[in-house]
Amino acid sequence: MPMMMKNWLTNTFGFSKREYNGLLYLVIVIIVVTFIPYFYRYYLDSKSEQGANDKLALQALALVDRYNKKRYNNTRDEIEGATAKLPIRYFEFNPNTITEKEWQQFGLSSKQAMSIVNYVKKGGKFYKAEDLKRMYTISPEKYEALLPYVSIPKAEQFEKKTSFTYTKKEAVILDINTADTLELDKIKGVGAAFARRIVKYRERLGGFYNKEQLFEVFGVDTPKFNEIKDQVRIDMEGIVKLDINKVEFDDLKRHPYLTFKQMNAIIQYRKQHGPYKSITDLNKILILKPET
Structure with missing residues (x-):
């Protein structure tokens, strides 16, 4: 295309090579000068738009920051207000019976008071004033402040139960072909589990015909057999034929x-x-x- 234009200009106007090159440069300059204003305005508009976006982002961050500060201040005011509504006041109390509101009058928060009340509702007991130390929600300082006011009436004190009462088994001699599980449980060395196993195996056999068959009961070894053999007897009448x-x-x-x-x-x-x-x-x- 440039070669065709060059030939046309040379043939029509008689341009020399030097004149043609000069004309070409002139055209390029005219084009550049013509479009520079458009590019410049586009650049300025883009820059302005970016600046506007940055400004909007900063404004949004500022709004979020103000909202968080306001929410924090409101929460703090609510807490302080709640505390102000319940001034600290000490009085004689039974920790097993007082309410959540009464705990709060000692300066405990609602959450702390609820924790102690729930402990009692679930079966927890305070047997003596020193038991308050077990509550992690009560600080050492608060414990010292409460201690003089704790009052657990003797009539309402809770007795700690012993773990179990052991009843010594009396010596017996039982017929293992007729005794039930409750009777077999009376034999020294035979608990409820062994009693059930003996009866179950006896039902499979139809009855024991000698004591040594007890070895066939699961869990009966020589020491166990020696412990119980003199406490049992065999009555052949009890065998189911x-x-x-x-x-x-x-x-x-x-x-x-x-x-x-x-x-x-x-x-x-x-x-x-x-x-x-x-x-x-x-x-x-x-x-x-x-x-x-």
Whole structure:
């Protein structure tokens, strides 16, 4: 494009190369001079706008700062006003019964007073004046100021309960095939947990036929057995016997001495050969051990 213009000017007006270059520079200067005012105004407007934004931001920060100061002053005035409404006044009191407002009359804040009242409501007790030291909301200085006014009437004083009362068990001899859990609990060395285990295992067996079976009860070791063996006896009349000709699989499955296969074999033998004629017929079931 510049070359076409140069040829046109040269052919039309007879411009030399030097004259053409001079004309080109002149045109550039005219363009620059023409647009400088526009750029200058744009620059000034942008700068003014930025300055206005900065000014608005500073004004907003100032407003926030004034608001925070006002809120702080209002809160402080409220606290001071509340304190002013309740002038410090000491009087004789029972810390187990006075109200939140009465605590505030001693110069405690509402929060401090509420903490002490809640402590009492939840079962906390003041047995003596010195117990006020336990309350972290009461400063040492305030404790010293309150101490002369504490009055806990003897008729209303709370007795501290002992942790437990131990009752010595008397010597007994019980039949472990008939005794219930309450009776077994009377045996020295047998607590409620052991009593429940003995009864539960006895129900599975149908009854104990010798004392050594107590070793099969969970938790009974040699020292425990030696401790209780002379306090128990075995009455065979208390053993619950099973009718081998009527017993079903569900009756046998709880028995601790029989496996699943042995239980099934007992039932199947009866179905195949008819009722058992004597207990010795069980010896014909090969998977049953003689001691079973």
